[in-house]
Amino acid sequence: MEKQQTPQPESIVEIEAVTRVYRQGAHEVHALRGLNLQIARGEFTAICGPSGSGKTTLLNVIGALDRPSSGSVRLEGRELGNMSQRERSAMRRDRIGFVFQSYNLVPVLSACENTEMVLALQGVPRAERRAQVLRLLGEVGLGGMEQRRPDELSGGQQQRVAFARAIAAQPAVVLADEPTANLDSENAARLLDLMERLNRERGLTFLFATHDPRVMARARRIVRVEDGRVAQDELRPVA
Amino acid sequence: MxxxxxxxxxxxxxxxxxxxTLAAMALALCVMILYSGLLGGYLRDMERNITALEVGDLQVHAAGYLDDPSLHTRIAQPEALLARLRAGGYRATPRLLAWGMAAAQESSAGVSFRGVELASDSGVSSIHRRLQQGRWLDSADPQGIVIGRQLARILAVSPGAEIVALSQGADGALAAGLFRVRGVLQSIGDATDRAGVFMTAAAFRELFVLPGGAHQIVVRRPGTLALPAAAQAVRAAAAGLDVQTWRERMPTLASLLDSARGGMLVMFFIVYAAVAILVLNAMLMAVFERIRExxxxxxxGVGPGGVLALMLAEASLLSLLAIAAGAALAAPFLHYLQVVGLNLASLAGVSFMGVAMNPVWRAHVNAAVFAEPILALLLIVAAAVCYPSLRAAFLDPVQAMRHS
Known part of the structure; x- marks a missing residue:
């Protein structure tokens, strides 16, 4: 007789025995040491740990920006390690949203143009993407600022543009590397409110690499990484 | 994007x-357009001076004449060949050639006598318009001659002066005659300037006792026909005769003119090399400044092709702006050089490889004058942006984003 299993939430990210070794001159730096992790669709997870613990490397490996030295990384069931450069670019463009610590907007493009960049890369017709982006910028509280360039926006506003850019193409997962590190409390809270709302309403999956207690306080799962391994994996009750 | x-x-x-960067590119392009126009004008004038004054596009001689130029080695039936050539659209004229001596008062000089058919020669050569003094030959004045400017100086004569011509006639007897200078030529070329004595064909035949034939037929091709094709056609029409193009008659000069075109490429390379370094520097800076971005x-998700396209688009826009600015800057100067030209009056009489230089150096303007420097600029810019563009295209995103 078959054993009855409880339905498990669909894993969006599956990491098995991943190592990442960098060479620095004559030395080898082991950034990840056989790390295992699964992220389910709709999670709001913070990866924390001291500097040099491997948080950013883990995010880069999940984001198809970096290749593991060994082990397996699957995103929506597709193995990233085997993909060609072109496939990895397409994966980043279509299935992954990035939010960086220092916003990383293109300075010569307006808020609207920055936000629609990924949609343009996907070949979405101009009128369609423009309508979609205007709606999205309104949703993140930047209505009326669509034509402003990054140097005409505050840090908080720039990070909301970066966030809008990250979610514009409806990615499978949003990877945010220290997204609140350069924001004051008010702007950090506003951004996190926004992320929480979209996670709740749209089931968008968020994965943060962070030191920031403000982020960790909101996370429903905290994965602590130390020395390139998962040291602690804590699920927290939904508030 | x-x-x-x-x-x-x-x-x-x-x-x-x-x-x-733009200013340097535009200035270099402007200089090269002007240089290209002036060089084109120089080459065109040189070729025109060679072909339109004396040599023609092609020359026909009796077999063996060029190896041993003798009064007796003549094209026996020039009229038949002339008729065939004219029927094919060629302009052609017979010439009679001989060597001898000319004397005036106390001076004498070795000279080259040239008998010309006035009616046909004016359709082939423009030498009759290049007089420094006096007038061109006239059939009504069979004793009138036109001489080269250096010869006039050597003999110390001017129009109206008498000259005694001495040589040996075809009959073996002394050929001597008294002629009067009708005109003195401008500088045509070394040989003509120092020794040229032009007379009517009738006077020549009488002096040298030559009832028929011609030593040389000078041919000008139809304007649209290329020289090699013209040579082939004339050779077919002049079976048994020696047909040579002006390039074969003056091989050193021809290769020198060819090498002048090659020199233009070297000049392109030198001027544009500086531009290439500037563009390379600007594009490298553009990459390094934006490495994080x-x-x-x-x-x-922008692939290497997308980044490459962006960098090439920037270089293309820069080039287009430079081309517009450079061409706009060059146009009025080029127009001036085409219409007014550079005054080389101080070099009057100076010849190059035996061919006289015009007193005014004018630019020749056609599409190639703009197209060649522009094409060369685009090639140089393309070469210069290759490295920075490829570097940008194949950046590792993780390393690039760590760049501060």
């Missing part, structure tokens, strides 16, 4: 650098 709009804005991120673009 809307590449052209982004490229245009990127171009003006560092306005000063872009303007300096380019890393972000790659992280967001």
């Amino acid at each position: 809307e590449i052209w709009r982004t490229a245009w804005r990127n171009l003006w991120r560092n306005r000063r650098r872009t303007l300096v 380019l890393g972000v673009l790659k992280a967001l």
Whole structure:
């Protein structure tokens, strides 16, 4: 007789025995040491740990920006390690949203143009993407600022543009590397409110690499990484 | 990504650098357009002086004449060949040639006598319009001659003066005659300037006792026909005769003119090499300044081709601006050089490889004068932007985003 299993939430990210070794001159730096992790669709997870613990490397490996030295990384069931450069670019463009610590907007493009960049890369017709982006910028509280360039926006506003850019193409997962590190409390809270709302309403999956207690306080799962391994994996009750 | 709009804005991120690069490119292009126009004018004038004054596009001689130029080695039936050539659209004229001596008062000089058919010669050569003094030959004045400017100086004669011509006639007897100078030529070329004595064909035949034939037929091809094709056709029409193009008659000069075109390429390379270094520097700076941003673009899914296209679009816009500015800058100067030209009056009489230089050096303007320097500029810019563009295209996004 078959054993009855409880339905498990669909894993969006599956990491098995991943190592990442960098060479620095004559030395080898082991950034990840056989790390295992699964992220389910709709999670709001913070990866924390001291500097040099491997948080950013883990995010880069999940984001198809970096290749593991060994082990397996699957995103929506597709193995990233085997993909060609072109496939990895397409994966980043279509299935992954990035939010960086220092916003990383293109300075010569307006808020609207920055936000629609990924949609343009996907070949979405101009009128369609423009309508979609205007709606999205309104949703993140930047209505009326669509034509402003990054140097005409505050840090908080720039990070909301970066966030809008990250979610514009409806990615499978949003990877945010220290997204609140350069924001004051008010702007950090506003951004996190926004992320929480979209996670709740749209089931968008968020994965943060962070030191920031403000982020960790909101996370429903905290994965602590130390020395390139998962040291602690804590699920927290939904508030 | 809307590449052209982004490229245009990127171009003006560092306005000063872009303007300096643009100015250097435009100036280099302007210089090369002017140089190309002037060189084209020089080559055209040289070729015109060679072909239109004396040599023609092609020359026909009796077999063996060029190896041993003798009064007796003549084209026996020039009229038949002339008729065939004229029927084919060629302009052609017979000439009679002999060597001898000319004396006036106390002076004498070795000379080259040239008998010309006045009616047909004026359709082939423009020498009759290149008089420094006096008038061209006239059939009504069979004793009138036209001489080279150096010869006039050597003999100390001017129009109206008498000259005694001495040589040996075809009958073996002394050929002597008294002639009067009708005109003195401008500088035509070394040989003509120092020794040329032109007389009517009738006078020549009488002096040298030559009832028929011609030593040389000078041929001008129809304007649209290339020289090799013309040579082939004339050779077919002049079976048994020796047909040579002006390039074969003057091989050193021909190869020198060819090498002048090659020199233009060297000049392109030298002037544009400086531009290439400037463009290379500007594009490298553009990459290094934006390395983090380019890393972000790659992280967001822009592939190497997209980054490469962006960098090439920036270089293309820069080149287009430089081309517009350079051509606009060159146009009025080129127009001046075409219409007014450079006054070389101080070099009057100076010849190059035996061919006289015109007193005014004018530019020759056609599409190639603009197209060649522009094409060369585009090639140089393309070569210069290859390295920075490829470097940008194949950046590792993680490394690039770590760049501070």
